Each structure stands twice: as structure tokens, then as C-alpha cells.
Amino acid sequence: MTESPLPVIGVERPTLKTIAAATGLAIATVSRALKDAPDIGEETKRRVRETALRLGYRQNRAAVRLRTGKTNVIALVLSTEADVMNHTSKLIYSIAAALRGTAYHLVVMPFFPDQDPMEPVRYIVETESADGIILNQTKPDDPRIRYMTDHHFPFATHGRSDMALDHPYFDFDNEAFGTLAVQSLPSQRRHVYMIAPPRNHMYGRHMIMGASQAAAARGMRFELAEPVTSDTLADEIEAVVTKRFQQDPMPDAIIAGSTNAAMAAAAGVEFGGKKLGIDFDIVSKEAIRFLHRFRKEMIVVQEDVGRAGSFLARALQDAIEGRAPKEGQGLEVPRLSDFRTGI
CATH class of the missing domain: 3.40.50.2300 (Response regulator)
Incomplete structure (x- = not known):
């Protein structure tokens, strides 16, 4: 079995001077390259960073702050x-x-x-x-x-x-998202149920405005989920959606402001025997491609x-x-x- 090398006692920590000697550059150039100065070329920055990494250089933050x-x-x-x-x-x-x-x-x-x-x-x-x-x-x-x-x-x-x-x-233009979420729904959908972000957040207001105005333009009923938001725990969203979709008039479309809300909503409606893509649709946004692996019938847009x-x-x-x-x-x-x- 190969033993791990023991730390060498007395070896000095690499400094800017060490990197300068290894690269053949001036100390000032090395310092500016490590700071990502705009007047230093990208090739020089890359060489300095690779050398610093190879030598095990770490900035002394206390010294930097003092200076x-x-x-x-x-x-x-x-x-x-x-x-x-x-x-x-x-x-x-x-x-x-x-x-x-x-x-x-x-x-x-x-x-x-x-x-x-x-x-x-x-x-x-x-x-x-x-x-x-x-x-x-x-x-x-x-x-x-x-x-x-x-x-x-x-x-x-x-x-x-x-x-x-x-x-x-x-x-992310959440007003545009709200508008387009409604427009992406099949023409037979008549009642939108929205699990929106908190209304005291700017993006929540934008999303609600876009969706509510687009629903009105299509002659659709628009309803906000209460008392939950897209930030609420998934179990609570699922319970609220399950109860709401057992009441008349039942919505036939959901707009979710988060991935968790979309998954919880799907589980809540499906609890009552409804089928996604046939009895109702869900529109959501996501940052990581996931929702189509959960339910391929969801209507999804990527937020970058x-x-x-x-x-x-x-x-x-x-x-x-x-x-x-x-x-x-x-x-x-x-x-x-x-x-x-x-x-």
C-alpha cells in the first residue's frame, strides 16, 4: 500500500514572486492577471492561473484586506x-x-x-x-x-x-411568462388555476398580471390558489389542490410558478382520478430539465x-x-x- 506523503515542514508558501519566477513575468503582471485585470491578455491570465494552481498558491485574505x-x-x-x-x-x-x-x-x-x-x-x-x-x-x-x-x-x-x-x-420576464402560459394552453381550456409566487414579490405580481390579462382576453376564468403560493411546501400545495379539484366548478388548467408547485399540483389533481393532458393541463417554468421526466404531458418553458x-x-x-x-x-x-x- 502506498502511503500518503507527509507535509513538508519548513517549506514556504508560494507567493506572487514564486509565480513570477515560474512564468517569467513581472510580479505586477502576475498580480493583475490573478485579479482578472482587463488590460492583461486572456492567454497570460490562463498561464498565470494554471501556474498558481500547480504551485498551490493561495491568496492571504487577511493581508489583502489590510493592503x-x-x-x-x-x-x-x-x-x-x-x-x-x-x-x-x-x-x-x-x-x-x-x-x-x-x-x-x-x-x-x-x-x-x-x-x-x-x-x-x-x-x-x-x-x-x-x-x-x-x-x-x-x-x-x-x-x-x-x-x-x-x-x-x-x-x-x-x-x-x-x-x-x-x-x-x-x-426573467415573468409577465411575458404568465401571458404565454395562458396562450400555450389548448383552446378547449376555460378555467385557469394559478399557483403564483408570493404577491409581495415583484416577480409574483408580474406573473399574475400577465396570466390574468391573457385569460381575460381569451374569455377564460382566472383563479388564484389560496392560501398557498409557489414557495409553499409541496405537501401543503398538494392538499390544497386535491381539495379544490374535488369542488365545482373545477378548473381545467394550472399555471405553476415553480417546479415543486407543478409536481405537487399534478399529484393533487391525479388523486381525484383526473388525467394530465386529457382532463387538465399544467404549465410551468423550470431551471433544470426535470418536469418532462416527471410527467411528459406538462407544458414547460426553460428559465436560463x-x-x-x-x-x-x-x-x-x-x-x-x-x-x-x-x-x-x-x-x-x-x-x-x-x-x-x-x-
Whole structure:
């Protein structure tokens, strides 16, 4: 059996000078390459990063903070109510992937349903424990956005607000999704039942507006699920849907604001013996391709959360570094042709 090598005592940690000697570059060039400076060529950056990785170089964060006042940390503040299996996991992965090879590291800071959403934001700003914040589930008048703007703290949001404040964001056009979800339904459907995101969230308001107006235009009845939302636990959604679909007049179409809500709704209606694609339809969006493996009859559109995460990571780095962003605000707009069944 081969034994693992023991750590070598007394060997100095690799430094910028070590990398410079190994690459033949100036120390200043190495430093700027590791910071992803725009005036350093991509080939040089790649060579420096590969050499740093091979030598086991790690930045001394304490020294960097003393020298520059920066932490090289970006904080992602997320609610524990989010759809972790699908939407949130993709967002975390895409932001981390976009930061890979840069000077920045990602930390995820959760907050809980019984907690003031301002707490983690205020903590990060007051303790200067990160250089910037990414947050989601924005509200029309969001105190977190106002607080960070007032404190000139760099941030980016996955979602918009109604506050008329200029800041980096990326959003999925949920109003367009609501409109197109109704339009994607077969012509015989007459009664839409919507499991919407929370109405105090901006994207929830957008989705409800789009769907309700499209339903009215088609002469369809529109009904919001109560008291659940697309963020509610799946068991609770299933119980509410089961009860509702045993009452008249029974809806014949469901629009779900999350993957979990779509699956719970399908289980709830099917409990009463109804068949998806024949007695009723479900339209949903998802970040990871999954729903057609669950029920191929579902009408599904992909939300490119990977694109959102990459965009937000780049935009926030520009804000932290004081650079004019190449793109500071982005919007993904779905098309009717994007809505597909797995049949």
C-alpha cells in the first residue's frame, strides 16, 4: 500500500514572486492577471492561473484586506423558502462558475422565514465581510435595495423593483411568462388555476398580471390558489389542490410558478382520478430539465438561471471595481415557441 506523503515542514508558501519566477513575468503582471485585470491578455491570465494552481498558491485574505480594504468575497443572500432543488441550486452553481479563476470567492448566506430579510444585508454591510451582495426575490419597494444604495455598497439583484433606482440586475420576464402560459394552453381550456409566487414579490405580481390579462382576453376564468403560493411546501400545495379539484366548478388548467408547485399540483389533481393532458393541463417554468421526466404531458418553458448567475457575477465585479459595465441590466424574455410538452 502506498502511503500518503507527509507535509513538508519548513517549506514556504508560494507567493506572487514564486509565480513570477515560474512564468517569467513581472510580479505586477502576475498580480493583475490573478485579479482578472482587463488590460492583461486572456492567454497570460490562463498561464498565470494554471501556474498558481500547480504551485498551490493561495491568496492571504487577511493581508489583502489590510493592503486594499477588500475581502475578495461576494455574498449571495438567499431565502430558505426558495426552490432549492431546481432554481436556487442552478443560481448558486452559475455564480460560482462565473467567479472561478477570478480573485473573488462566493459565500452563501441564508435567511429564514421568521427572520427580517434586512438582517443578513445589514450584517454584511456593517461588518464589511464582503465586497458586494447578490440577492433575489426582490420586492416592489425593497428596503434592502434602498439600504445598499444609501450606503454606496455594491450589489446586484436577480429581479427588479419599482423603485426607479439604477443598479445591476438580471430578471426573467415573468409577465411575458404568465401571458404565454395562458396562450400555450389548448383552446378547449376555460378555467385557469394559478399557483403564483408570493404577491409581495415583484416577480409574483408580474406573473399574475400577465396570466390574468391573457385569460381575460381569451374569455377564460382566472383563479388564484389560496392560501398557498409557489414557495409553499409541496405537501401543503398538494392538499390544497386535491381539495379544490374535488369542488365545482373545477378548473381545467394550472399555471405553476415553480417546479415543486407543478409536481405537487399534478399529484393533487391525479388523486381525484383526473388525467394530465386529457382532463387538465399544467404549465410551468423550470431551471433544470426535470418536469418532462416527471410527467411528459406538462407544458414547460426553460428559465436560463445559468445565464442569470453569470450575468450577475460579471455585473457585480464591474460595480465593485468601479468599471463601467459591459451590460449592467438584463432581461430574459420567453417566446411562445419555447413552451413545449415532452410528448
